[in-house]
Amino acid sequence: MAASCQEGTPAVPGGKRRQFGSRFLSDPARVFHHNAWDNVEWSEEQAAAAEKKVRENSTQRVCQEKQVDYEINAHKYWNNFYKIHENGFFKDRHWLFTEFPELAPSQNQNHSADLHTENHWSEVPGCRRSEDGPDLIIDQHKCSSNSLGQKSQTFPVEENVTQKLSHLEMCADEFPGSSATYRILEVGCGVGNTVFPILQTNNDPGLFVYCCDFSSAAIELVQTNSAYDPSRCFAFVHDLCDEDKSYPLPSNSLDVIILIFVLSAIVPDKMQKALNRLSRLLKPGGMMVLRDYGRYDMAQLRFKKGQCLSENFYVRGDGTRVYFFTQDELDTLFTTAGLDKVQNLVDRRLQVNRGKQLTMSRVWIQCKYRKPLPSSTGS
Numbered sequence: 001m002a003a004s005c006q007e008g009t010p011a012v013p014g015g016k017r018r019q020f021g022s023r024f025l026s027d028p029a030r031v032f033h034h035n036a037w038d039n040v041e042w043s044e045e046q047a048a049a050a051e052k053k054v055r056e057n058s059t060q061r062v063c064q065e066k067q068v069d070y071e072i073n074a075h076k077y078w079n080n081f082y083k084i085h086e087n088g089f090f091k092d093r094h095w096l097f098t099e100f101p102e103l104a105p106s107q108n109q110n111h112s113a114d115l116h117t118e119n120h121w122s123e124v125p126g127c128r129r130s131e132d133g134p135d136l137i138i139d140q141h142k143c144s145s146n147s148l149g150q151k152s153q154t155f156p157v158e159e160n161v162t163q164k165l166s167h168l169e170m171c172a173d174e175f176p177g178s179s180a181t182y183r184i185l186e187v188g189c190g191v192g193n194t195v196f197p198i199l200q201t202n203n204d205p206g207l208f209v210y211c212c213d214f215s216s217a218a219i220e221l222v223q224t225n226s227a228y229d230p231s232r233c234f235a236f237v238h239d240l241c242d243e244d245k246s247y248p249l250p251s252n253s254l255d256v257i258i259l260i261f262v263l264s265a266i267v268p269d270k271m272q273k274a275l276n277r278l279s280r281l282l283k284p285g286g287m288m289v290l291r292d293y294g295r296y297d298m299a300q301l302r303f304k305k306g307q308c309l310s311e312n313f314y315v316r317g318d319g320t321r322v323y324f325f326t327q328d329e330l331d332t333l334f335t336t337a338g339l340d341k342v343q344n345l346v347d348r349r350l351q352v353n354r355g356k357q358l359t360m361s362r363v364w365i366q367c368k369y370r371k372p373l374p375s376s377t378g379s
């Protein structure tokens with residue numbers, strides 16, 4: 001199993017490894033000189049200890065009655081989360097534009113031309129400052145969002161969105177953003193830590209951004225944010241696991257779909273169908289991008305006995321849930337949904353709390369998968 005902890009570290013010709021960032025720990029004595037270190041190798045001892053910890057915290061499972069409650073009332077647990085934290089829990093994800101150039105303005109303008117060449121350069125992730133990474137659910141990293149404005153007013157979001165969606169059962173050329181030339185959808189948008197940086201950074205007049213979350217409290221925070229512009233963005237409540245509810249836009253209409261720490265929040269058995277439905281929304285050549293928790297991430301090792309729902313799937317103290325992926329699992333999910341691999345990489349980050357003299361080993365997986373272009377038939 002130690003090998004699985006090291007699996008998928010991308011190789012390049014000559015045996016060198018792809019580099020996620022630009023800060024590498026060559027001298028262990030300097031570990032507390034910076035806040036984070038990139039592409040950190042795990043020792044066999046560390047890998048074995050992580051495997052042992054996961055075995056231990058998985059021995060006692062949550063009872064079936066509670067598991068049913070966590071599934072049926074998942075939206076309530078996330079609503080409570082956002083009502084408590086509002087927009088003060090996560091940092092804005094400005095690192096997105098180096099990791100996913102598809103979201104940047106120049107990508108929009110050159111999207112068609114880049115479709116055939118991107119497979120080469122996108123395998124080499126951009127070098128970003130370590131401290132610009134996503135701020136996840138760790139007590140010492142509760143930071144307020146820089147771009148989120150104050151709430152201007154409140155209104156019944158679920159009723160408002162339901163009314164809007166009732167008018168969207170129409171032809172494919174009548175939907176929000178139908179006149180846009182480049183469309184992005186973020187699924188599981190939370191309070192807008194991805195959406196607002198995109199809208200602020202990307203001034204392409206042809207851009208339209210959709211964002212959805214199944215927490216009505218989160219969508220209300222997005223819609224009442226001072227940066228929310230209905231002429232460039234449409235936020236709506238949606239459960240990506242609900243097979244009976246369609247998205248408010250037609251098939252083959254999206255250029256990019258963003259999944260940032262969202263797929264891990266749903267029951268593993270429902271992941272495939274959710275991705276299948278999303279795949280149908282992509283244009284041929286469109287891209288689905290993901291960043292999510294990897295197997296043996298520090299967050300997985302921190303769980304106690306009695307919090308495990310199923311293998312590598314846990315419930316937090318607030319009732320929200322999280323799964324920890326391997327590269328192969330994600331590859332199977334995406335390719336089964338009919339997408340071709342462009343990128344599937346492991347990001348091993350050593351985060352440092354210099355004040356408390358603590359180190360935290362993070363494991364994230366980053367993926368890009370593209371919907372194939374139609375096959376050309378020769379005459």
